[in-house]
Amino acid sequence: MFAARSAPRVLNGARAFSTSPAHSLARMQLIGRLADQPELTPTSTGREMVRYALGVKSGPKNENGERGTSWFRVASFTDGPGRDLLLSLPKG
Numbered sequence: 001m002f003a004a005r006s007a008p009r010v011l012n013g014a015r016a017f018s019t020s021p022a023h024s025l026a027r028m029q030l031i032g033r034l035a036d037q038p039e040l041t042p043t044s045t046g047r048e049m050v051r052y053a054l055g056v057k058s059g060p061k062n063e064n065g066e067r068g069t070s071w072f073r074v075a076s077f078t079d080g081p082g083r084d085l086l087l088s089l090p091k092g
Contacts, residue, residue, distance in 0.1 A: 030072055032056035038086050050076045050086045 035053035042048050052074055057067040076086060 030054055030056055030074075032072075034089060034091050035071065036091050038089060040083075040087060047077065048083075050078065050083055052076075052086070 032054045035055055038050050038052035040048055041051055054072045054074055055069045056072065057069050059068045061067055076083070078086065
């Protein structure tokens with residue numbers, strides 16, 4: 001005999017973000033435009049990182065047809081070809 005499936009449980013009026021199991025690593029994709037040329041800077045431990053700012057447009061358009069921009073400061077510790085690619089990207 002099969003048991004009936006019940007709806008997800010709601011606590012205090014809030015829904016769970018996901019029904020999949022929790023992971024120790026979150027992933028986010030930002031798609032936008034570079035505010036300036038990425039720069040290579042050393043850390044206090046001597047390791048190098050690539051720093052850049054990214055502008056991402058989102059939300060509804062205003063009366064001028066423009067969307068709002070959210071700015072993100074990013075620090076990347078990628079080595080090898082990934083770092084070279086980041087450093088070669090132009091502003092915009």
